[in-house]
Amino acid sequence: MEKIILDSAIKFGAGRYRQEEHLLEQCGEEIARFSKKAFLLAGNTAFSVTKDRLLPGIEAAGVDYTIELYQGPCSYEAAAELGKKALHLGCDEIVGIGGGVIMDLAKATAESAHLGCVNIPTSISTCAAFTTMSVMYTPEGAKKDCWRYEHELDAVLVDMQTIAECPIRYAAAGILDSMAKKIEIQNGKPVMLLEDNKIDLFSAYNMAVYTYDVLKNYGPQAIADIREKKATKAVYDVTFINIAITGVIANITKSFSQSALGHMIYDGVRTLFTQEAKQALHGEIVAVGLFTQLYYNRLPQDKEALKQYMLGMDMPVSIQELGIEGTEEQLKALEDYLIDSPYVSPNEESYALLHEAMKQMLRD
Numbered sequence: 001m002e003k004i005i006l007d008s009a010i011k012f013g014a015g016r017y018r019q020e021e022h023l024l025e026q027c028g029e030e031i032a033r034f035s036k037k038a039f040l041l042a043g044n045t046a047f048s049v050t051k052d053r054l055l056p057g058i059e060a061a062g063v064d065y066t067i068e069l070y071q072g073p074c075s076y077e078a079a080a081e082l083g084k085k086a087l088h089l090g091c092d093e094i095v096g097i098g099g100g101v102i103m104d105l106a107k108a109t110a111e112s113a114h115l116g117c118v119n120i121p122t123s124i125s126t127c128a129a130f131t132t133m134s135v136m137y138t139p140e141g142a143k144k145d146c147w148r149y150e151h152e153l154d155a156v157l158v159d160m161q162t163i164a165e166c167p168i169r170y171a172a173a174g175i176l177d178s179m180a181k182k183i184e185i186q187n188g189k190p191v192m193l194l195e196d197n198k199i200d201l202f203s204a205y206n207m208a209v210y211t212y213d214v215l216k217n218y219g220p221q222a223i224a225d226i227r228e229k230k231a232t233k234a235v236y237d238v239t240f241i242n243i244a245i246t247g248v249i250a251n252i253t254k255s256f257s258q259s260a261l262g263h264m265i266y267d268g269v270r271t272l273f274t275q276e277a278k279q280a281l282h283g284e285i286v287a288v289g290l291f292t293q294l295y296y297n298r299l300p301q302d303k304e305a306l307k308q309y310m311l312g313m314d315m316p317v318s319i320q321e322l323g324i325e326g327t328e329e330q331l332k333a334l335e336d337y338l339i340d341s342p343y344v345s346p347n348e349e350s351y352a353l354l355h356e357a358m359k360q361m362l363r364d
Contacts, residue, residue, distance in 0.1 A: 007148065007150050007254070010200070010254070011132040011149070011150075011152045011251055012152065012251050012252070013130045013131075013152055013153070013156070013244065013247050013248055013251055014119075014130055014152055014153040014154070014155055014156040014247075015152055015153065015154050015155060016030065016033075016154065016155040016156070017130070017155070017156050017158075017244055018030065018156075019158040019240060019243075019244070020158075020159070020160060021160045021161055021231055022159070022161070023157055023158065023159040023160070024050055024053040024054045024057070024120075024159040024161075024162065025053055025054075025057045027054055027057055027058065027120060027157050027159075028054075028056075028057035028058035028059070028060055028061030028063055029057070029061050030155055031058060031061065031063050031093065031095060031118055031155075032061040032062065032063050033154075033155070034118060034154045034155070035063055035091075035092050035093030035095075035116075035118075036062075036063065036064065037063070037064040037065065037066070037089070037090055037092055037093075038058070038063055038064070038065045038066075038091060038092075038093045038094075038118075039065070039068060039082075039085075039086035039089065039091035039093065039094050039095065039109075039115075040065050040067045040068065040095050040097060041068050041070060041082065041094060041097070041098075041102060041105065041106050041109060042067070042068070042069055042070070042096070042097035042098050042102060043069070043070065043071065043097070043102050043122075044069050045098075046097050046098035046099065046102065046122040047069060047098075049122065049165070050097055050120070050122060050162060053159075054097070065091075065095075066086075066089050066091060068082060068085070068086075070082070070102065070105065072139070073101065073137035073138070073139065073140075073141045074101050074104040074105040074134055074135065074137055075136060075138060075139050075144070076108070076112075076136055076144075076147075077139055078105060078108075078109075078139070079105060079108035079109045079111070079112045079134075080112050082109040082112070083109045083110070083112030083113030083115075084112075084113070086113050086115065087113050087115075091115070092115060092116075093110075093115055093116050093117070093118060094106050094109050094110040094113070094115055094116070094117045094118070095117075095118045095119075095120065096117065096118070096119045096120065097120045097122065098121070098122055099122060099123045099125055099126075099170065100123075100125055100128040100129075100282060101128075103119050103121055103126070103128040103129040104128050104134035104135055104136075105134070106119055107119070107133075107147075107149065107153065108134040108136065108147055111134075111149055116153075116154040117153050117154060118153070118154050118155045118156075118157065119153060119155070119156050119157070120156075120157045120158075120159070121156070121158060121163075121243060122162050122163075122166060123163065123166045123171070123174070124163055124166075124171055124174040124238065124239050124242040124243055125170040125171070125173045125174040125177070125281055125282065125283055126173075126174060126177055126242075126282055126283065127177070127178070127242060127243055127244075127246040127247040127250055129156050129243055129247070130153070130156050130243050130244055130246075130248075130251075131247050131250045131251055132148065132151070132152055132153070132251055133146050133147060133148040134146065134147045134149075137270070140274065141270070141274050141278070142270060142271045143266075143267040143268075143270040143271045156243065156244075158243060160235065160236060160239065161231050163226075163235065163239050164226055164229050164230055164231040164232075164235055165229050168223050168226050168313070168314070169281065169314070170281065171222065171223060171226050171238070171242075172219075172223060172283070172314065172315050173281040173282065173283025173284050173287070174242040175219045175222075175223075175238060175242065175283070176283045176284075176286065176287035176290070176310065176313075176315065177282060177283035177286050177287070178211055178212075178215055178241055178242050178245075178246040179211070179212050179215050179219075179290075180259070180262045180263070180283075180286050180287065180290055180293075181204075181208035181211065181212075181246060181250075181259075182205065182208035182209050182211070182212040183212075183290050183293050183294060183297065184259050184260040184262050184263065184290075184293055185201065185204060185205045185208055185253075185260070186205070187260035187261065187296070187297065187343050188296060188297060188345065188350075189297060190297055190298045190299055192205050200252055200253065201253060203252065204249045204252045204253050207248065207249050210245075211241050211245050211246060211249070214238075215238060215241060215242075216309070218234050218237055218238060219238055219309075219313070220309075220312055220313070221234040222234040222235045222237070222238040223313050260293060260343040261289060261292055261293040261296055261338060261343055261344075261357075262286045262289035262290045262292070262293045263286055263289070264289075264337070264338050264343055265285065265286070265288070265289030265292060265334060265338070265361075266282060266285040266286050266289060267337075268334045268337035268338065269285050269322065269324070269334070270285075271337070272330075272333050272334065272337065273324050273330070276322075276324050276325075277322045277324055278323070279323060280316070280322045280323060284315060284322065285322055287310055287315060287316075287317075288316060288318060288319055288321075288322060288361050289361065290306060291303050291306070291307070291360035291361055292357040292360050292361055293357075294306070294360070295353070295356065295357035296353055296354060296357045298353075300360075303360060317363075318361060318362060318363040318364075319331075319361040319362060320362070321363070326361070326362050326363070331359070331361075334358065335354060335355060335358050338354060339351065339354070
């Protein structure tokens, strides 16, 4: 299990955040604030859908650049290799272009090379573009640990048309990943009170309540609009919640107390069932894990409403739909993984509650 070492300073996010239509064409001006030669680190699909709008602006801003297309997990090995390559090529800024893996890898590459980072997310599937940490994996794709940074990103630049044209699966996963913060911060508590919690965590919780309510009310409309590739107000609002506000929540809690059993189930799935659930998105796994989290919070009555909300977004609602059979042995392995975490109280009552909670992920 990862040893958590937290810096006492809170880093709220990015030095600059812009979220607009037609922003790809202006990204060069933003990158030029930090760079004379940028190392563009992108996924294949993300680069193919952004390059025609992005590169002319970078060139017009007088920024030289090199392009690195990457397919694979965000690992220390990859970050070190890419960081050395960026320095060898004379680059002075890492620019990530893509989904959550590339966002995390861009930050890790920048950290490895002691350079700054600008992130240009092409989906709202996670808040990774904005958080001051990266989730790190082995080269094979199993979860390893989290790399927490002592500084913020230079900038996060979100082009709304790119977001509107991304498949709804990524938006839905991001919506549930953001909604998870409220449920997971409550870990083991049906009610959150200031007198029982530190002010930073309680503040993050109340921000999470706000994000949960906005996404509950406007998430379905945003999904409907993205189906039609329209960058509407609902899409704009949900994008801001998924990236910026959820990122601030994560950063206030130092990317630790804002997650609990839902994200630990994600870690366990990636570690124990790396191949079986390879195609499942981060937010999809977390969302299924929320059924366990709700039961552990002693709020089982909230499961059905969440399940119906997820079904309305065509999301998986069971561990089987993630690609895992859901046998007793598999659930026991995940349960043992959770017990060895800081989110399960070390007593028999808690263990019994968790044991029953694990069954909530199974297909009804």
